[in-house]
Amino acid sequence: MPIGDMLLRSVDDSQINTVFPRTFEEYNKWNRDVEELPPEEVYRTLFEELATGEKIQIGRALTRMNYSKSGWKSLIKKTSREIKKMTKKGIVPESYKETLIEINNDWGDPTFWYSMAQMVNKQTPIYYWNAIDRTYDQNQNVIMQDEKRRIYVQTWFKTLKVSVYVTFFCLVLGFPVAHLLANLPLRYSNLLMIFVLLPFWTSLLVRTTAWIVMLQQKGVINGVLVWLGILSDDGRLQMVYNETGTLIAMTQILLPFMILPLYSVMKVIPKSHMRAAQNLGAKPAMAFWRVYLPQTIPGMSAGGLLVFVLAIGYFITPELVGGKDGKLIGSWIAFHLKTTLNWGLCAALGAILLAVMLVFYWLYNKIVGIDNIKLG
């Protein structure tokens, strides 16, 4: 249900239609090839709807109008103030068109009127275009955003890149640990298991801030490296508030999600298999490669998928340790959700995220087979 609601919201544009239903009806009759500006009727209905409309409803609509073209908000605000004054005095304008242009010159600017075309329909793809740095020009063609407003495409690629790296590092680091867990005598493996699970029981925020302490320029790691003489005092490494920090912290935080499925798969591989392979003449490395590793594929794929899916939507950690550079798409979703309240864009970003995951899931199913997954 929430997912369905989110998907609907990403294309929903009905709210503004409840505020200006008559204006939009008249607007649709406007023939742009014949007249430069909309006909008088459009101005009249707009005037009336602004005069009678509820303030809160109009306010919401304004936010939406500004997505299509900035300037709408202040234009409408000013205009409706004037209209309210006029209706109080009981003035009924002779020509609505001229009155409005008198109130604000922008009403004579056709580009404002052109951008209204995006709002007329009850559904709109604008949020999706925005989510990949596209917008409409005045002729309703899809174009790239201004150079300085292009942020999402590169964030998408960065998110994918970071997720792939994090998955890879988790696999490389998690495999030996899982192997130890599965093969050590019980009392050692129990202890090791606690070390693996301990971070699970610690708050995510605590772990993330701990990484800041560790990685920052005056932090533990830099301090030790300088103390050992490996780094000079002014050559301290910048390891946090950038992509490196995001990578390190996310790898550590997501590592258990790789280790546990791997462990559960390794646990049930009989030890006799390695022995049998050696008995049949394979050197230990060969036995590992041909006999052991293929049997851990279900665990690797389960862990890999889990870590990847979690990483691609991660936002607290990148937000805190990522700085400007290490921000992922999740951070932007949270930003629009809480700060700009542009829920349509949030929903569109989320929907794209969902689609990307489904594509990966499909790819994975094609390559490895979903039956090959094993979580425990």
Place this chain on the structure above:
Amino acid sequence: MNSESEKTFVKFEKIDKSYDGEVLVVKNLNLDIAKGEFVTMLGPSGSGKTTTLMMLAGFETPTNGEIYLDGMPISKIPPYEREIGMVFQNYALFPHMTVQENLAFPLEVRKLSKEDTKTKVQKALDMVELGDFGTRFPAQLSGGQQQRVALARALVFEPRLVLMDEPLGALDKNLREQMQYEIKHIHDRIGITVVYVTHDQSEALTMSNRIAVFNDGVVQQLSTPDILYEKPENSFVAQFIGENNRMTGTIKSIENDYCSVDLENGAGVVKALKVNVGGVGDKTQLSVRPERVSLGSEGNGENVFTGKVEELIYLGDHIRVRLDVCGNNEFIVKVPNEGSFNYKEGDSIKLNWNPNDIRALDPVN
């Protein structure tokens, strides 16, 4: 080379094995196995038989002593260079490979050509009558079929020696018996040396040329199945192999190969074959097989006793009679069903046995 060393193919020489440096799991093991022989290590669990097998395969190293294969010491040779085939307890078939790939694995690591590999794999599969199952995965086979694949895989690379670690333990009774014969026939046909580990005595008796009975890390007796059954050298072997009636007593006198034994609680005096006893006055345990006791006659007058029938069990080909004799109410006699048995529970009955059939062995504490 003298004929003695030529005959010996595998030689365990004074092998000790300890896992923790304190308890010896295998103590002073000396064992010679000839080429082409089928030798079984038989014993209860924890007796050291599997450890011995693992040392031969190379997965455990002896604490002391040396193992020779074909005259060469092998303790320093890693398992993958020993050229010893092995059938594991749970088969250890690789689940991600088909039957063919499983069988081809030892050949591929030896870098055999594709054609050679293919013909050898097919030959091995035909040998275990699974010629059409090559493309299946192990999980798609029944237990018996998996067992045969494991056997074929252990033989396909023509090892010098095959080890089997309780290979039939996971099969049901009928299949187990059938596989026993099958393994025996394959052994007869290709003449390979087999070292077999089991805790099932009937399996050992059926298949082996010789059996080494293990207990407590020590080989109790190494003999052919018939000698093991008929002439056990100590109480453990007598007890472990087949059924036997036990009585304890003290040695009263010794004459040549025989001794007279005073049974406990003054239940009588028995003349028995002197096998493994101390001197006069020492404790001993007597052992007689249930089928060597005759009921209702006095024989030649030696070892004649009277017992009370406690229980009769009809088993078709024979009748199992539980008697109270000489203060032992667990005394079992097997009477062949010849149609002339007409005793009832509670009857008193005369019974006797030949002094050659009752063996005076070491006392059990």
